[in-house]
Amino acid sequence: MGVGQLSDAEAANRLMRLAREIAKHDAAYHDRDAPEISDAEYDALVAENKAIEAAFPHLVRDDSPSKKVGHTPSSPLGKVTHAVQMLSLDNGFSDDEVREFVERVRRFLSLSDDEPVRLTAEPKIDGLSCSLRYEDGELVLAATRGDGSVGEDVTANARTIADIPQTLKGAPPVLEVRGEVYMAKDDFAALNARQEEAGGKIFANPRNAAAGSFRQKDASVTAARPLRFFAHGWGEISAEPKPTQEAMVRWLEELGFPVADHFKRCETVEEALDVYATIGSERGALPYDIDGVVYKVDRLDWQHRLGKVARAPRWALAHKFPAEQAETILEAIDIQVGRTGKLTPVGRLAPVGVGGVIVSNVTLHNRDEIERLGVRPGDRVKIQRAGDVIPQVVENLTRDEKRDPFVFPDHCPECGSEAVAEEGEVDVRCTGGLICPAQRFERLKHFVSRSAMDIDGLGEKSVAEFLELGWLEKPSDIFTLHEYRDDLLAKEGWQEKSVDNLLAAIDARRGFDPGRFLFGLGIRHVGAVTARDLMKAFTNVGPLMEVAQAEDAIAQLSAVDGVGEVVAQAVVDFFHEEHNREEVALLLERARPADYVSDVQETAWSGKTIVFTGKLETVSRDEAKAQAERMGAKAAGSVSKKTDLLVAGPGAGSKLKKAEELGVQVMTEEEWLAEVEKS
Ligand SMILES: NC(=O)c1ccc[n+]([C@@H]2O[C@H](COP(=O)([O-])OP(=O)(O)OC[C@H]3O[C@@H](n4cnc5c(N)ncnc54)[C@H](O)[C@@H]3O)[C@@H](O)[C@H]2O)c1
Ligand SMILES: [Zn+2]
Numbered sequence: 001m002g003v004g005q006l007s008d009a010e011a012a013n014r015l016m017r018l019a020r021e022i023a024k025h026d027a028a029y030h031d032r033d034a035p036e037i038s039d040a041e042y043d044a045l046v047a048e049n050k051a052i053e054a055a056f057p058h059l060v061r062d063d064s065p066s067k068k069v070g071h072t073p074s075s076p077l078g079k080v081t082h083a084v085q086m087l088s089l090d091n092g093f094s095d096d097e098v099r100e101f102v103e104r105v106r107r108f109l110s111l112s113d114d115e116p117v118r119l120t121a122e123p124k125i126d127g128l129s130c131s132l133r134y135e136d137g138e139l140v141l142a143a144t145r146g147d148g149s150v151g152e153d154v155t156a157n158a159r160t161i162a163d164i165p166q167t168l169k170g171a172p173p174v175l176e177v178r179g180e181v182y183m184a185k186d187d188f189a190a191l192n193a194r195q196e197e198a199g200g201k202i203f204a205n206p207r208n209a210a211a212g213s214f215r216q217k218d219a220s221v222t223a224a225r226p227l228r229f230f231a232h233g234w235g236e237i238s239a240e241p242k243p244t245q246e247a248m249v250r251w252l253e254e255l256g257f258p259v260a261d262h263f264k265r266c267e268t269v270e271e272a273l274d275v276y277a278t279i280g281s282e283r284g285a286l287p288y289d290i291d292g293v294v295y296k297v298d299r300l301d302w303q304h305r306l307g308k309v310a311r312a313p314r315w316a317l318a319h320k321f322p323a324e325q326a327e328t329i330l331e332a333i334d335i336q337v338g339r340t341g342k343l344t345p346v347g348r349l350a351p352v353g354v355g356g357v358i359v360s361n362v363t364l365h366n367r368d369e370i371e372r373l374g375v376r377p378g379d380r381v382k383i384q385r386a387g388d389v390i391p392q393v394v395e396n397l398t399r400d401e402k403r404d405p406f407v408f409p410d411h412c413p414e415c416g417s418e419a420v421a422e423e424g425e426v427d428v429r430c431t432g433g434l435i436c437p438a439q440r441f442e443r444l445k446h447f448v449s450r451s452a453m454d455i456d457g458l459g460e461k462s463v464a465e466f467l468e469l470g471w472l473e474k475p476s477d478i479f480t481l482h483e484y485r486d487d488l489l490a491k492e493g494w495q496e497k498s499v500d501n502l503l504a505a506i507d508a509r510r511g512f513d514p515g516r517f518l519f520g521l522g523i524r525h526v527g528a529v530t531a532r533d534l535m536k537a538f539t540n541v542g543p544l545m546e547v548a549q550a551e552d553a554i555a556q557l558s559a560v561d562g563v564g565e566v567v568a569q570a571v572v573d574f575f576h577e578e579h580n581r582e583e584v585a586l587l588l589e590r591a592r593p594a595d596y597v598s599d600v601q602e603t604a605w606s607g608k609t610i611v612f613t614g615k616l617e618t619v620s621r622d623e624a625k626a627q628a629e630r631m632g633a634k635a636a637g638s639v640s641k642k643t644d645l646l647v648a649g650p651g652a653g654s655k656l657k658k659a660e661e662l663g664v665q666v667m668t669e670e671e672w673l674a675e676v677e678k679s
Contacts, residue, residue: 003048003055011056015064018049022065030071033211035204039291040326043091043353069148069311076217078153080143083176084235086131087148088311089124089294089318093357095273098295101317102269105297108306108314118267118298120245121275122232122260123290124318126207127182128214131235132158134175137168144215148311157214160223163230165256176235177257183210184287187226206289231257232294244298261286265298276319283321292320325384326354327397332377333364333406337414339442340524341430345370345408347381347393354385362391366426367408376406414438433574434474434521434583441467443522447475451528452520453509457502474583475520478506479590514540514593521584524570533562534571535596542588548575599630603679606632611639613656614649616669627676639664647672 006014022045029035035042046065053060060066069088073079092098102117111117131151133141142158143151158164161181168175183191188206191213195202203209213225231252234240242248246265253259262279266272276293283290297303297315306314332348345364352359362383364370375381379398385391408428412419417432430436434443444463448455458478466472471484481488482503488494518541519531526534537560538544547556548571557568574580610628612621612635619627624647625635639646639658646659646666659666667675 003051006052006055008056008059011052012059015049015052015056015059015061018045018052019061019063019065021045022049023063023068023071026065026068026071027074030211031074033208033215035208038326038352040353041328044351044358047353047358048351067310070145072147072150073144073152075152075215077215080141080146080151080153082131082143082149082151082235083133085148085308086129086145086151086178086235087308087313089316090312091292092317092319093322095276098273098276098317098319099269101295105302105306105315109302116267117269118244118265119269119272119295120249120263120265120298121272121279121293121295122263123279123286124292124294124320125180125182125230125260126205126289126291127180128207128211130154130158130179130181130214130229132164132177132179133236134168134171134177136173137171139164139166152215154214156219157216157222160219161227161229163228163258168255171255172238172241174236174238176237177231177252178233178235179229179231179257181210181214181227181229182206182288183213183225183227185289186287191225228288229258230260232260240300243300245296245300245303246298248300280321290321292318294318322354322357322385324354325382325394326352326359327380327382328352330375330377330379330381330393333370333375335409335413337412337430337436337438339439339446339522341412341419341432341436341439343409343412343419343428343430347375349381349383352383354383354391357385359383359385359391362393364393367421367428368426370406370408374405376403378403412436412438429524431573431577433577433580435579439522440473444472444475444478446522447520448478449520452516453512454516455502455509456505457498458505462502476583476586476590479510479587481506510591511594512591514596517541517587517591517593518544521574523574525567526570530562530567533560536598537561537563539595541584541593544571545575545581545584548572600632601630601679603631603633605645605675605679608633608644609636609642610634610645610647611636611643611655611659612647612649613639614652616647616649618669618673624672631676631679 022042025035025037025042025045029042049065053064053066069086092101102119105117106113129145131143131145132139133143139159140155141153142155144154145151159166183206185206188203188209191209192202201212203212210227213222213227216222232249234248234252240248242251249259249263262275264275266275272295279290279293295317297306303313303315308314329350330347331350334346334348336344336346338344345366347362347364349360349362364373364375373393373396375393375396379396381393382395382397383391384394410419411417412430412432415430415432415436415438417430417436419428419430421428430439432439441463444467445460447453448458448463455478463472466481471477471481485499485503488499489496515528515532515535518535519526519528534544538547547553550556553572554565554568557563557571558565575584605628610633612624616624628635636643639655639662641662643659643662643664646655646664647669648656648666649669656666
């Protein structure tokens with residue numbers, strides 16, 4: 001169910017459950033270093049919480065995960081209250097979210113558009129955060145983040161890490177350096193190998209290994225683990241000696257702290273996004289795990305003005321790398337019926353973050369795909385979403401042979417009409433045509449669309465509204481809408497002028513072009529051009545309907561220029577359905593499309609062959625061809641001895657050369673348009 005459909009009570013209930021569930025996972029991850037679900041699944045819960053809170057701001061709970069950092073520690077380590085809170089970071093997954101972040105900064109600081117917002121960009125190494133307190137240059141306290149306000153005392157543990165200086169030269173009286181304790185990939189692999197040999201705990205990933213090794217009561221265990229540290233910020237400080245993030249980080253480096261490789265100050269957001277792309281492409285080759293890039297507003301005076309909101313600073317953003325695969329439960333398989341009646345199986349998932357978005361639906365494509373995967377509701381599946389590709393199920397992880405396979409329906413779930421697959425096709429379609437409610441809205445929308453009947457003022461919204469009111473069920477109802485004029489005037493949002501404009505626009509389509517009328521019916525395989533070809537041959541939709549029911553219909557239809565067997569069969573199938581014939585008859589009676597008239601004129605170019613090449617600047621290639629056809633000429637694709645004229649725009653190449661060799665007349669686009677003008 002979408003967030004928008006929730007009632008207040010349902011939303012409150014869901015928020016309560018999410019708060020509880022997320023807190024449970026926070027404890028497992030942050031306190032016990034033993035997550036029970038993947039980060040993608042966790043991120044999906046957080047995103048769901050965020051979406052519901054955005055839609056129901058009055059229901060935000062005091063204990064909401066959106067207000068909390070990490071988890072209150074319950075380890076046997078001593079507690080430390082942070083002098084300056086240790087925060088989390090806001091997340092973004094797309095380039096646009098990063099641009100929006102910068103726009104928010106701009107708005108908050110009331111900056112003009114041309115004022116540069118410089119950002120620093122650096123990798124987000126996956127470890128755990130640590131605050132190191134130096135007084136008069138001596139390391140006196142090290143603490144984990146905990147819940148942001150209270151962390152654990154890990155001073156003895158920090159002293160065992162070689163990257164962490166015990167004393168500093170030239171540091172201010174109070175300096176809290178903040179950074180990340182992490183484990184390199186090689187060290188992690190070696191540690192796990194040793195652990196396995198010794199029958200010890202195997203860690204799921206370097207992050208868990210780092211956290212589990214660092215948060216030890218016995219510092220000698222930490223000492224035996226290969227932990228590293230890099231500095232990315234500071235907490236309490238007597239005075240900030242530098243005016244920018246970059247200068248501060250360089251200063252920390254001079255004091256003896258490792259800082260991130262790839263740290264870069266960027267003049268623009270686009271430059272920062274380039275750093276993201278570069279770091280992303282080198283991600284696999286880096287010696288440590290990273291899960292994103294962190295951007296920070298470079299100017300410290302701006303950082304101070306921006307401050308924080310809830311659990312994160314306003315001046316920083318973590319641009320996460322998408323996990324491209326994730327595991328989740330396939331909760332149900334729904335069958336959707338499309339405009340042309342195609343039955344598409346859609347998998348409903350327990351929501352999960354993958355490829356940078358939260359995914360709760362996957363297409364299962366068709367009957368064959370379901371068979372290939374052998375998926376049934378309740379199965380655990382691996383899904384994938386890379387780039388802009390629609391999420392797919394790549395693997396069924398449930399190998400339970402006892403349950404029955406999913407049975408694909410042989411009737412339309414919407415209208416009960418038979419659902420069949422065309423020969424040699426995998427897609428199953430509803431044969432209910434114009435009466436199927438699933439296809440109703442799409443059919444109406446298509447009928448009134450720009451390239452079909454082009455009825456001004458009857459947009460998607462009005463179609464939906466009239467459908468809802470029961471005034472519109474099938475295309476023929478459009479032409480009786482005037483009966484509802486008074487009811488419509490009584491509706492909110494409908495002025496007399498717009499109502500009358502709409503009714504006039506509908507009236508203007510009586511006696512309209514039969515090709516566009518036919519195209520509007522939405523017969524499978526009958527596009528705008530084919531519809532026109534059919535009308536050229538049969539003058540109007542009435543006669544076409546007759547032909548389509550004739551014994552030799554396929555032969556007659558396929559004899560039309562531009563119509564093949566597939567189209568012919570689709571036309572026959574469509575008119576084979578009685579309810580379709582009834583509706584078309586009614587529609588013809590009410591809309592009375594005009595007979596097809598050829599708009600081809602007798603001109604100096606009649607019977608001639610014309611080729612267009614190069615870039616045309618004022619008309620499209622299709623329009624130019626249509627102009628030629630209206631002038632009685634034939635538009636061809638290649639230059640030969642039979643070519644009478646080549647219209648060459650800029651960039652014309654081999655065709656122009658060939659035309660010159662053959663002595664074919666050549667014109668510019670401008671000269672051609674003068675010819676069109678003349679006729
Ligand atoms: N699987 C689970 O059950 C589970 C549970 C809880 C949290 N998590 C995961 O933990 C993360 C959320 O934890 P979080 O609130 O600590 O947020 P976070 O880890 O996404 O971001 C905040 C942290 O990033 C660190 N960081 C790394 N490089 C940095 C840099 N260059 N500059 C500044 N900070 C840097 C800091 O320590 C900071 O505290 C999510 O990725 C989530 O998936 C998973
Ligand atoms: Zn149907």
